[in-house]
Amino acid sequence: MLDGWIRPRIDPGLNRAGAWLAARGVSANQVTGIGLALGLGAAGAVALGAFGLAAVLVVLGRLADGLDGAVARARARTDLGGYYDIVADFAFYAALPLGFAFSGPALPAAFLLAAFYINGASFLAYAILAEKRGLKTRAQGEKSLFYSAGLMEGTETVAFFLAMCLFPAAFAPLAWVFGALCLVTAAGRVAEARRQFG
Known part of the structure; x- marks a missing residue:
């Protein structure tokens, strides 16, 4: 819901930083890997009860997630890089609730993981059909696949995870x-x- 509002505000800074990294030989896939490592580190910190460290790692991991696309735009965008990015995002989204399942009540974590699974399936299936129909959008910034807007997007996910x-x-x-x-x-x-493809 908030991604369309926040992207124009953060993209100029991310694009400058991405161009700076690209000029120094850093690849978008390397930044994606760093972001995933930071996100998985946040999940491990949660599992160990180090919640302050987890919050810092969430912020750094999401910063890297924003930078990988900026680096790709400065160097060369690839389908494989877009694929790595979405897989890394979903891995992080699964790992943090799993960390909470280790450190706290497992049932709410299981419910959240199930909800992520269903929401992720609706997101990816929509992207497939949108691609098949040739639909385009830049409402959430320049992406490698069709991003269908929704109530819960990346900004809201980060806000909930930080909370x-x-x-x-x-x-x-x-x-x-x-x-x-x-x-x-x-x-x-x-x-x-149903409305768009029915």
Whole structure:
């Protein structure tokens, strides 16, 4: 929901940093790998109860996630790089709730993972059909696949993850609310797919 608003505000700075990194020989795939490592490190920190460290790693990992596309735009965008980026995103989105399952109540973490799975399926299936129909959008910035907007997008995910790390005692209610909003997003996307592709 907020990605379309935040992207124009952060992209100029990311693009400058990405161009600087690209000029020094850093590849977008390397930045994606660093971002994934930071995200998985955040999940490990959560599992160990180091929630402050986890919050810092979430921010750094998401910064790297924004930088990889900027580096790719400065050097050369590739389909494989776009593929790596989305796989790394989904791996991070799965890992953090799993870390909370180790350190706290497992049922809310399982619910959140199930909601992510359903929402992710609606997102990727929509992208496939959009590609098949030749649909384009830049509402969430320049992406390697069609990004269908929804209530819960990357900005909201980072905000919830940071809230969970900063207030770990509130993980369970945050996970229930976040998971429910992800299911609402998936339902909205299914309705939009019916309207667009039916």
